[in-house]
Amino acid sequence: SAVISQKPSRDICQRGTSLTIQCQVDSQVTMMFWYRQQPGQSLTLIATANQGSEATYESGFVIDKFPISRPNLTFSTLTVSNMSPEDSSIYLCSVRGTSRQETQYFGPGTRLLVL
Amino acid sequence: QKEVEQNSGPLSVPEGAIASLNCTYSDRVSQSFFWYRQYSGKSPELIMSIYSNGDKEDGRFTAQLNKASQYVSLLIRDSQPSDSATYLCAVTPRSDRGSTLGRLYFGRGTQLTVWP
Numbered sequence: 001s002a003v004i005s006q007k008p009s010r011d012i013c014q015r016g017t018s019l020t021i022q023c024q025v026d027s028q029v030t031m032m033f034w035y036r037q038q039p040g041q042s043l044t045l046i047a048t049a050n051q052g053s054e055a056t057y058e059s060g061f062v063i064d065k066f067p068i069s070r071p072n073l074t075f076s077t078l079t080v081s082n083m084s085p086e087d088s089s090i091y092l093c094s095v096r097g098t099s100r101q102e103t104q105y106f107g108p109g110t111r112l113l114v115l
Numbered sequence: 116q117k118e119v120e121q122n123s124g125p126l127s128v129p130e131g132a133i134a135s136l137n138c139t140y141s142d143r144v145s146q147s148f149f150w151y152r153q154y155s156g157k158s159p160e161l162i163m164s165i166y167s168n169g170d171k172e173d174g175r176f177t178a179q180l181n182k183a184s185q186y187v188s189l190l191i192r193d194s195q196p197s198d199s200a201t202y203l204c205a206v207t208p209r210s211d212r213g214s215t216l217g218r219l220y221f222g223r224g225t226q227l228t229v230w231p
Contacts, residue, residue, distance in 0.1 A: 031217055042203060043159065043221040092158055096217045103149060104219055106158040 002027050002095050004107035012113045013083055020079045021110045023093030028073035031096040033104065034066070038089045046091075049076040083114045118142050121204050121222035130231045134191040138204030138222055141185070147207040148180055148187045149219065154200045162202075163189060194229040201226045 003026040013019050023032065032049040047068055048056040055068035070076040080087050093107040118141045128134045136150075147166055151159035163178040165171045165187065171178045177190040187206075191198055204222040 033218065042223045043205075043219075045218055045220065048218060094219075103161050103164050104217065105161065109158045 001105045002029060004093060004095060004105060006091075006093055006107040006110050008110060009108065010111040010113075012115060015084050015114055017083055018079055018081045019083065019112060020077050021091055021093075023076045023078070023107055025074045025095050029095040030073070032070060032076045033094045033096070034068060034076070034078045035092040035094060035106075036089045037092060037109070043092065046078070049078075080112065083112075085114045088112060088114045118145075118220050119204055119206055119222035121202075121225050123223050123225060125226040125228055127228045127230060128194050130194060130196060130229055132194050132229075134194045134198065134227055134229070136189040136191075136202050136204075136225050136227065138187045138189075139185055140187070140204075140206045142206065145185075145206045147217075148178070149205040150176075150178060150187075150189045151203040151205060151221075152198075152200045153203060153224065159203055191227075194227075196229050196231050199228045 005024045007022045011019055034046040035043045036046055037043050045058050046061045046066055047058060049068050049070040050056060051070045051073055057063060065081055067079045078091060090109045090111050092109045094104045096104045120139045122137060150163045152162050153159045163173060163176055165178040165180045168180050168182050175192045179188045187204060189202060201224040203224045205219040
């Protein structure tokens with residue numbers, strides 16, 4: 001499976017500010033995804049990061065709040081904009097290969113606390 | 116994304132017993148099903164994947180899929196205290212059928228405790 005790293009691993013931010021989270025994979029992957037896991041909750045898919053084009057967002061998530069970049073097949077960023085305490089969560093990057101039945105693997109996550 | 120339902124538990128079993136975790140899904144044409152294990156403070160790790168009706172065994176783990184009943188389960192035999200974690204069921208949604216999108220929708224997870 002691919003080795004996935006995320007930066008930062010954790011951060012404490014003030015409301016109204018923005019934070020950019022980086023996801024780096026050690027091999028080229030077709031699909032990259034961003035998930036959110038709020039305290040005590042399961043994973044919710046935010047968007048699919050598309051290489052060379054705009055991300056595909058799930059219902060309830062918008063580009064202005066969660067802009068995503070994916071400049072190549074090994075790297076993506078997620079920005080959490082104009083943060084509020086409700087954005088306190090773990091943000092996880094995941095990757096999937098080229099096969100239909102190939103599974104997703106998750107990065108270590110970024111723990112975000114908004115004060 | 117509320118397509119996957121799990122009993123949140125907690126489920127508590129003694130060491131050596133069989134733990135049975137259940138998951139139902141609403142999308143009849145879902146094709147791919149996964150079980151992830153998540154230890155507290157860690158990211159999810161894949162345990163099992165299953166795509167066809169029936170049972171799939173991997174060591175102490177058995178995944179069971181019944182598409183007619185829209186039901187997938189995970190059995191853990193000879194449960195160990197190290198199996199104590201939250202188990203997440205995930206499915207590929209209808210709109211991704213036949214594509215390479217591969218998005219996953221997760222259930223809320225079942226917290227399992229195996230006591231010695």
